[in-house]
Amino acid sequence: MTTTMVILLCLASFVVSGIIFAVIAFRVGISHRKKIAEAEIGSAEAEAQRILTDADKDAATRKKEALLEAKDEIHKLRSEADRDIKERRNEVSRQERRIMQKEESLDKKMDSLEKKEEKLNDKLKQADQKLEEAEIIKRSQIDNLERISGLTAEEAKAQLLASLEDDLVYEKAQKITAYEQQIKNECEDKAKELISLAISKLAAEQVSEATVSVVALPNDEMKGRIIGREGRNIRAIETLTGVDLIIDDTPEAITLSCFDPVRRELARLTLEKLISDGRIHPSRIEETVEKSRREIEHKIKTEGERAILETNVHGVHYEIVKLLGRLTYRTSYCQNVLNHSIEVAHLAGIMASELGVDATTARRAGLLHDIGKALNHEIEGSHVQIGVDVCRKFKESPAVLHAIEAHHNDVEPKTVIACLVQAADAISAARPAARRENLESFIKRLEKLEEIANSFDGVEKSFAIQAGREVRVMIKPEVIKDDKMVLVARDIVKRIENELNYPGQIKVNLIRESRAIEFAK
Numbered sequence: 001m002t003t004t005m006v007i008l009l010c011l012a013s014f015v016v017s018g019i020i021f022a023v024i025a026f027r028v029g030i031s032h033r034k035k036i037a038e039a040e041i042g043s044a045e046a047e048a049q050r051i052l053t054d055a056d057k058d059a060a061t062r063k064k065e066a067l068l069e070a071k072d073e074i075h076k077l078r079s080e081a082d083r084d085i086k087e088r089r090n091e092v093s094r095q096e097r098r099i100m101q102k103e104e105s106l107d108k109k110m111d112s113l114e115k116k117e118e119k120l121n122d123k124l125k126q127a128d129q130k131l132e133e134a135e136i137i138k139r140s141q142i143d144n145l146e147r148i149s150g151l152t153a154e155e156a157k158a159q160l161l162a163s164l165e166d167d168l169v170y171e172k173a174q175k176i177t178a179y180e181q182q183i184k185n186e187c188e189d190k191a192k193e194l195i196s197l198a199i200s201k202l203a204a205e206q207v208s209e210a211t212v213s214v215v216a217l218p219n220d221e222m223k224g225r226i227i228g229r230e231g232r233n234i235r236a237i238e239t240l241t242g243v244d245l246i247i248d249d250t251p252e253a254i255t256l257s258c259f260d261p262v263r264r265e266l267a268r269l270t271l272e273k274l275i276s277d278g279r280i281h282p283s284r285i286e287e288t289v290e291k292s293r294r295e296i297e298h299k300i301k302t303e304g305e306r307a308i309l310e311t312n313v314h315g316v317h318y319e320i321v322k323l324l325g326r327l328t329y330r331t332s333y334c335q336n337v338l339n340h341s342i343e344v345a346h347l348a349g350i351m352a353s354e355l356g357v358d359a360t361t362a363r364r365a366g367l368l369h370d371i372g373k374a375l376n377h378e379i380e381g382s383h384v385q386i387g388v389d390v391c392r393k394f395k396e397s398p399a400v401l402h403a404i405e406a407h408h409n410d411v412e413p414k415t416v417i418a419c420l421v422q423a424a425d426a427i428s429a430a431r432p433a434a435r436r437e438n439l440e441s442f443i444k445r446l447e448k449l450e451e452i453a454n455s456f457d458g459v460e461k462s463f464a465i466q467a468g469r470e471v472r473v474m475i476k477p478e479v480i481k482d483d484k485m486v487l488v489a490r491d492i493v494k495r496i497e498n499e500l501n502y503p504g505q506i507k508v509n510l511i512r513e514s515r516a517i518e519f520a521k
Contacts, residue, residue, distance in 0.1 A: 243267035300325030347424035365403035
């Protein structure tokens with residue numbers, strides 16, 4: 001054997017010996033640990049047994065204590081229940097005694113009622129006998145009256161009612177006339193006092209405005225420069241502003257034509273700037289139009305704020321302020337709408353203060369009553385409905401909305417403020433030169449007025465006079481008596497109020513005349 005093999009054998013024997021030693025040591029360790037664990041388990045079982053024993057003893061002790069406490073509680077409850085039962089028995093006894101007393105009292109009352117009922121029955125029998133006797137007497141008297149008068153009961157009743165009806169018609173007409181005259185005198189005096197006070201406090205300097213824009217030129221040569229080569233300048237102006245430029249034979253002037261006053265103002269400012277600057281070509285025109293548009297927007301905002309400050313109305317939405325500013329470029333007939341709205345606000349506020357109602361709300365409603373005119377060419381509908389919708393959108397109060405809706409009688413005014421705004425609007429519109437009415441509509445109104453009066457039975461003919469402020473009605477005397485003329489006049493007035501729109505008031509004058517004509521031969 002070589003030395004290498006000897007070494008290998010030694011190593012192998014050494015490794016085997018180590019493995020055997022490790023196995024023996026491992027088993028000895030396991031056996032030792034098992035003994036320790038068994039000892040600990042035995043100790044734990046003994047401790048658990050001891051704890052269970054102590055728990056049993058403690059539970060038995062507590063059970064006894066609980067039983068004793070329960071017995072004491074049962075004894076107390078039983079004592080209280082006995083006392084309660086005793087008290088309730090006493091109360092039941094008292095109730096029974098009271099019930100017995102009431103039953104005795106009821107028996108006595110029943111006896112008394114039975115006696116009274118017998119007496120009443122006797123009296124009823126006597127009353128029935130007397131009623132029969134009275135009916136017999138009544139029938140005999142009616143027979144005697146019919147025999148004496150020669151009329152039956154129904155005929156006499158009809159004749160009496162007819163007589164009473166004639167008397168009542170006359171008295172009713174008299175009372176209506178008296179009350180109407182009294183109310184008319186009082187209301188006219190008070191209304192004249194309020195209106196004269198409001199007008200005297202607020203005197204408008206000017207109500208009429210021009211509705212046509214004319215731009216003055218330094219010379220006629222400027223017309224050619226504005227038209228430009230092949231008309232390019234005038235086309236640029238018309239395209240950018242939406243306004244028609246009318247260049248005619250009028251010396252040194254150009255007329256601007258457009259339904260929108262804001263566009264017309266934009267074109268006017270643009271032309272004035274171009275004429276002042278002297279440089280007129282498409283690019284310069286575009287710059288000038290944009291600059292003028294910004295100026296107009298700024299002026300619209302400034303005018304709206306001026307109206308708010310002048311009327312002392314606060315808390316208005318900024319969009320409504322812009323719409324108010326746009327009214328400065330809007331005219332109604334010949335009246336500037338913004339100035340008209342400011343005037344209505346002041347008039348309504350003055351009259352509201354005199355009457356003791358909310359002047360702030362009256363001014364607010366007066367200022368906003370025509371706000372729809374700032375949009376009526378952009379949105380369908382009347383300016384009243386547009387104004388109501390706009391103000392409702394921006395959370396205006398119901399009182400303001402109703403005043404706007406009622407200022408042209410689209411709905412019946414139901415508040416004092418609505419009536420004041422309506423009156424202030426009429427006062428402002430009645431300023432000299434504020435309204436112009438064309439001949440055709442004026443004639444139609446007069447014809448309609450006469451047609452309404454002629455439609456009533458008993459009317460011979462009627463005449464509208466004083467520019468439609470009065471209608472004189474000729475009555476047929478054989479058809480309508482004097483006592484019924486007041487009623488006919490009231491009916492004509494109601495028809496006129498329902499079917500016609502007119503400023504101020506119309507006087508209805510009924511004339512009844514009887515003539516007797518004979519000829520001496």
